[in-house]
Amino acid sequence: MIAGYAVPDFVSGFWHYYIAAITVVSIIAIIWFLRSQTTRKLAPGEEAEVLEPTFDGDLQELNNPLPRWWLYMFYLLIVFGILYLVLYPGLGRFEGVWGWSSADAYKQERARVDAEFDRQFQPFLGQDLMAVAADPKAREMGQRLFLTYCAQCHGSDAKGSQHFPNLTDGLWLFGGGDPEVVKASIAYGRTGEMPPLGDAVGGEQGAREVAHYVLALGGKPHDAQLAAAGQAKWVVCAGCHGEDGKGNLALSAPDLTNDAWQYGGSEAAIVESIVKGRKGGMPAQLEALGEAKVHLLTAYVLGLSQGK
Numbered sequence: 001m002i003a004g005y006a007v008p009d010f011v012s013g014f015w016h017y018y019i020a021a022i023t024v025v026s027i028i029a030i031i032w033f034l035r036s037q038t039t040r041k042l043a044p045g046e047e048a049e050v051l052e053p054t055f056d057g058d059l060q061e062l063n064n065p066l067p068r069w070w071l072y073m074f075y076l077l078i079v080f081g082i083l084y085l086v087l088y089p090g091l092g093r094f095e096g097v098w099g100w101s102s103a104d105a106y107k108q109e110r111a112r113v114d115a116e117f118d119r120q121f122q123p124f125l126g127q128d129l130m131a132v133a134a135d136p137k138a139r140e141m142g143q144r145l146f147l148t149y150c151a152q153c154h155g156s157d158a159k160g161s162q163h164f165p166n167l168t169d170g171l172w173l174f175g176g177g178d179p180e181v182v183k184a185s186i187a188y189g190r191t192g193e194m195p196p197l198g199d200a201v202g203g204e205q206g207a208r209e210v211a212h213y214v215l216a217l218g219g220k221p222h223d224a225q226l227a228a229a230g231q232a233k234w235v236v237c238a239g240c241h242g243e244d245g246k247g248n249l250a251l252s253a254p255d256l257t258n259d260a261w262q263y264g265g266s267e268a269a270i271v272e273s274i275v276k277g278r279k280g281g282m283p284a285q286l287e288a289l290g291e292a293k294v295h296l297l298t299a300y301v302l303g304l305s306q307g308k
């Protein structure tokens with residue numbers, strides 16, 4: 001509805017005629033009123049009438065016709081109004097012969113600004129991501145983009161929060177930090193879903209066992225006995241997270257063997273992931289932002305964890 005704001009979307013055709021009629025009748029009434037008040041001229045020798053009452057003792061109001069220049073300004077305004085209603089939307093649902101709409105005007109302005117941005121960002125598109133990451137000017141532009149499009153989820157310092165991954169620690173849910181995978185995460189999003197699997201692994205106890213197997217896959221402290229029991233149940237998980245637990249990019253199933261955790265790597269957090277399932281969501285950016293901005297953002301994100 002808002003998008004077509006310049007062309008008011010009345011709920012029924014009646015209101016279009018109702019409003020258009022009021023507008024037209026008002027204009028005609030104003031013209032008639034102006035004429036009725038100004039056509040009478042003073043005859044030679046005739047005095048202007050003094051209207052009652054007088055104000056403040058001696059302040060009198062005379063019944064003179066309006067001065068010509070003043071009157072013509074009124075008529076000019078009326079002509080302007082009629083022209084406006086012919087050219088622009090304003091008369092009920094009539095769109096105006098110029099077909100102007102605020103939505104189109106906004107679109108054109110957007111296109112102009114986008115073209116201007118692209119001109120600035122385009123040179124970086126041809127460069128290697130790591131080279132862009134090292135360019136101070138590109139980093140500054142990348143940061144501004146990040147604050148606009150990414151900070152609401154990943155935080156203005158990109159350190160994330162619960163359920164939103166930290167992008168500065170050099171630990172990656174997807175692709176181990178391969179620049180092209182980071183770019184793909186941003187461009188196409190990561191909207192994988194893990195179904196609740198408590199029943200599939202034999203309830204809470206089974207989930208604990210698998211959790212310890214996950215910790216074992218990552219070479220972390222774990223209970224060997226529980227992990228051994230969990231290994232048998234890993235088949236439930238391997239289809240998505242891989243035999244080795246390193247994840248599957250096509251399914252947006254994260255690497256479970258490093259220290260990058262979206263929901264937490266404690267036994268309790270992993271059990272919760274298994275029992276309840278998980279559905280996060282990193283929205284795809286390519287369509288909305290275009291490749292040049294995605295490239296710049298990727299470089300910015302990669303630069304944040306450099307040396308870690």
Ligand code: HEC
Nearest residue numbers: 149150153165172173174182185186190280281282285297
């Ligand atoms: C609506 C919230 C949201 C927004 C906005 C968002 N992200 Fe994400 N992002 C996430 C979530 C959640 C994940 C984890 C993916 C998952 O759920 O599997 C993620 C994952 C990522 C990853 C992969 C991290 C890894 O460890 O592999 C990168 C890179 C990333 N985001 C960058 C960005 C950039 C750059 C922007 C801005 C253009 C952005 N994100 C905007 C929520 C968001």
Ligand code: HEC
Nearest residue numbers: 192193194236237240252253261262263264273278279280
């Ligand atoms: C259907 C595919 C699929 C299966 C089967 C699956 N997962 Fe997942 N898993 C995912 C996806 C996708 C995510 C990421 C969810 C998100 O982004 O919110 C995930 C997330 C997780 C997480 C959270 C990781 C973090 O960073 O916090 C853990 C832990 C996990 N899975 C363990 C397992 C275990 C253990 C099994 C086997 C019992 C399993 N998964 C089976 C697809 C799957």
